[in-house]
Amino acid sequence: DTAVSQTPKYLVTQMGNDKSIKCEQNLGHDTMYWYKQDSKKFLKIMFSYNNKELIINETVPNRFSPKSPDKAHLNLHINSLELGDSAVYFCASSQAMTGNQETQYFGPGTRLLVL
Amino acid sequence: AQRVTQPEKLLSVFKGAPVELKCNYSYSGSPELFWYVQYSRQRLQLLLRHISRESIKGFTADLNKGETSFHLKKPFAQEEDSAMYYCALSGDTGNQFYFGTGTSLTVIP
Numbered sequence: 001d002t003a004v005s006q007t008p009k010y011l012v013t014q015m016g017n018d019k020s021i022k023c024e025q026n027l028g029h030d031t032m033y034w035y036k037q038d039s040k041k042f043l044k045i046m047f048s049y050n051n052k053e054l055i056i057n058e059t060v061p062n063r064f065s066p067k068s069p070d071k072a073h074l075n076l077h078i079n080s081l082e083l084g085d086s087a088v089y090f091c092a093s094s095q096a097m098t099g100n101q102e103t104q105y106f107g108p109g110t111r112l113l114v115l
Numbered sequence: 116a117q118r119v120t121q122p123e124k125l126l127s128v129f130k131g132a133p134v135e136l137k138c139n140y141s142y143s144g145s146p147e148l149f150w151y152v153q154y155s156r157q158r159l160q161l162l163l164r165h166i167s168r169e170s171i172k173g174f175t176a177d178l179n180k181g182e183t184s185f186h187l188k189k190p191f192a193q194e195e196d197s198a199m200y201y202c203a204l205s206g207d208t209g210n211q212f213y214f215g216t217g218t219s220l221t222v223i224p
Contacts, residue, residue: 106214 003027006091006107013081014115021076021110023091029105031055032074034066035090037109046089049074081114088112118142118213119204127221128192136187136218138176138202148178148185151201151214162187162200172196192222 004025013019025032034046047066048055054066063079078085091107120139128134140146150162163171165178165185176187185202202215 105216108213 004091004093004105004107006089006110008110009108010111010113012113012115015081015083017081018077018079019081019112020078021089021091021112023074023076023107025072025091025093025105027093027095027105028072029093029095030071031094032068032071033092033094034074034076035092035106037088037090047074047076078112081112083114086112086114119202119215121200121202121215121218123218124216125219125221127223129223130194131191134189134192134196134220134222136200136202136220138185138187138215140183140185140202140204140213142183142204147205148176149203149205150174150176150185150187151203153199153201153217155198192220194222194224196220197222 004023004027007022011019011021023032023034031048031050033048036044036046046060046064049066049068051071052068065077065079066074067077068074074091076089088109088111090109093105118141122137126134126136138148140148148165152160152162162174163169163176165176173191174187174189176185178185187200187202189196197220199217199219201217204213
């Protein structure tokens, strides 16, 4: 009965490789997010999709490309991985985006290590 | 199993009143606890972490290992404190980071 799931949990790869992280939510939510957590535990939003449409696209290198095949999935593709991409990436979902009443449900995170 | 529990989804207090946002956790090792805050239409941001033992914007939180709690407190609530607050736990082994479901705080003028 996992609400927001991410795969893989751990990802170790070499610089220059292309990798994907998958996210799925079974909550019936309309909005999904990708966050990057840096070494100081700060969470930074990267992207947000609402009903498969890109809503938020923060200043993120264009090597990062989100793809939402349907509103229950938001995958993150990363091309030409760099050392600085090493971090924990969190997926989240919420029913809608408006106001601060919407609870975001977070996935368990994917720890990416680029060697 | 739910690692982090925030029992109150919504909490309303009057301006100037004390506020306490509850957080309980379940973890057998030595976790690190955090509070994140998300103001309306803004990104989620770190408010404080228990190892810093600091006070941010008048908020404090003490880790009580006996009660496995990390409640967030402020003696006098302000209108600008209205936001969504998330309690989070970082495990002591590898990729473990758990968020609570959040508490929406409304400070009534």
